[in-house]
Amino acid sequence: MAKRLPPGKCVHCIRFFEKLTWDHVFPKSWYPDTTSPNLEKWKIPSCKPCNSEYGRLEDDLMIRIGLCLDPNDPKSLGIPQKAVRAISPQFAKDENDTLLRDAKCRQILGQASFGHNVPDHGMYPNFGNVFNVPKQNQIAISISPESVRRLTEKIVRGITFIEDSRYIEWPYKVSFYALHDKDAFPVVSLIKRFGKVYANEPGIIITRAVLPEDRLTSLYLIDIWGRFKMYGHVGKEGDRLSA
Ligand SMILES: [Zn+2]
Known part of the structure; x- marks a missing residue:
């Protein structure tokens, strides 16, 4: 597989760059634990700013969606667990990481709705109360x-x-x-x-x-x-x- 990319256009912003990076169409962390280790993951040429910006966006979405998935579903095995770890300071590698996980946790909980404040509409298709949780125990996570x-x-x-x-x-x-x-x-x-x-x-x-x-x-x-x-x-x- 080609490792170095020649100068060319970024697939996302279509601008020309002397230096391009490989960007995963789906970040590696989005593949469930049930994925074969030999699976070739799709990669495309991207400029560094687009690659980094998408990295942040995907980390955020993985946490928010991951928190709403069934932890035992083979199609997403490991994703909900990863989402919980990402906002749990006890899994931090160092002090800075502790602050980042704590801030992310506060941000997501601050934007969430709880119990009787969970709205009855505006849920993303296929989400909503699929696990039949009583209203007072529900948590709705917001996504942009x-x-x-x-x-x-x-x-x-x-x-x-x-x-x-x-x-x-x-x-x-x-x-x-x-x-x-x-x-x-x-x-x-x-x-x-x-x-x-x-x-x-x-x-x-x-x-x-x-x-x-x-x-x-x-x-x-x-x-x-x-x-x-x-x-x-x-x-x-x-x-x-x-x-
Ligand atoms: Zn770009």
């Missing part, structure tokens, strides 16, 4: 829609590059949709009928249906840990999927 949109964009750009060595540039753009399974049915059947599956199982399954004429216009279904689903659309500026 902008972070999820950016993550979708990253994955879509990454798979497009891996498959076709293409960058998504103007007039093409990536849009993100969060859909409930029942509403997503027509889109999912279309994607599955015409799409190709890119799987890093058991945790990560992506299906992409692409228009053969331009190899860019496409629909993506991104399924992480069997729970967290994101829908992506690549189209020309002005093209919109009707809801």
Whole structure:
């Protein structure tokens, strides 16, 4: 496998850089413990600032989503445990790490809702009270829609590059949709009928249906840990999927 990257464009910001870094389409920490150690993880060329910025965003999302997953599900085994450790100062490596974990814990709990303050709407699809926890014991963790949109964009750009060595540039753009399974049915059947599956199982399954004429216009279904689903659309500026 190529180790050093030649000068070129960053898959995320499409700017030219003399020095590029390898960026994992999914961070290594997102692969469940049930993943084969020999699995080749997708990597793409990225500039250092985009790589670092996505690293922070992914660490934050892994904790927030991980806290809501079933700790015994093989599709996400080890992720909830990792999320808990990331906000537990007793697992810190040093003093600075203790402060960081403590601050992260305070931030997430400060933005969470508890018991009867947990809202009945606005839950991410497939989340909400799936474990039938009594209202007074519920905790709702908040996630930023902008972070999820950016993550979708990253994955879509990454798979497009891996498959076709293409960058998504103007007039093409990536849009993100969060859909409930029942509403997503027509889109999912279309994607599955015409799409190709890119799987890093058991945790990560992506299906992409692409228009053969331009190899860019496409629909993506991104399924992480069997729970967290994101829908992506690549189209020309002005093209919109009707809801
Ligand atoms: Zn960049």
